[in-house]
Amino acid sequence: MASTSVSRIVPAAPDTVWKLIGGFDSLPDWLPYIPESTALEGGRVRRLRNPEGGVIVERLVAFNEAERHYSYAIQQAPFPVNGYLSTIRVHAVPGRDDLAEVQWSGRFNPDGATEDEAVALFTAIYRDGLDALRAALAS
Template sequence: MASTTASVDLPVSPDAVWKLIGGFGSLPDWLAYIPESELGEGGRTRRLTNQDGGVIVERLLAFDHAARSYTYAIEQAPFPVTAYRSTLSVHEVSGIPDASRVEWSGTFTPAGVSEREAEELFHTIYADGLAELERTVRS
């Protein structure tokens, strides 16, 4: 199984960041690559449409508002992986008031590509998404 993690430190309180990104349907609020998110099954699934019209269906596996974290699995996507599981979380930065660290991590099994290629793909997705989040909170 392959894995990758990306993180970003932001000059915004963890609660403020979580308010922006903590909703399972909130990706369009901070990630331009996903302009559309439709929740289903009482908020347990989301059907995402990317900028190219591609569809990604994900299932919420765990949600912890107090810990500012949620975990989800991909059920349908144009990615070369199976058994995908990812967590998005917001943490306090020790010793720095009103700062937060956002971490996006995932595990998956490559399908038709090498482990390195799959890890690079998702690391790029996570890092680019977090860079976009940083631009959003700084504007």
């Protein structure tokens, strides 16, 4: 099983960041390459659409409001992996109430790609997503 993790310090308090990203159906609010999300099964499943019309279906598998994190599994996607499980979490930055650290991590089995290719793909997705989040919070 392969894995990757990316984290970024963002210019907002942890609770502010969590209010923006903590809703399982909130990706379009901060992630430019996911302009559409439809909540299904009472919010436990999200059906995402990318700008090219590709569909990604993900299931929420864990959620912790108090600790500001959730985990999800991909059920359908155009990615060369299976067994995908990802977690996004918001941490406080010690001594700073105006900053937060956001960590996005995942593990998966490459399927139709090498491990290096699959890791590079998700590292780029997480990196670009967290950079977009940081830019959105800075504006």
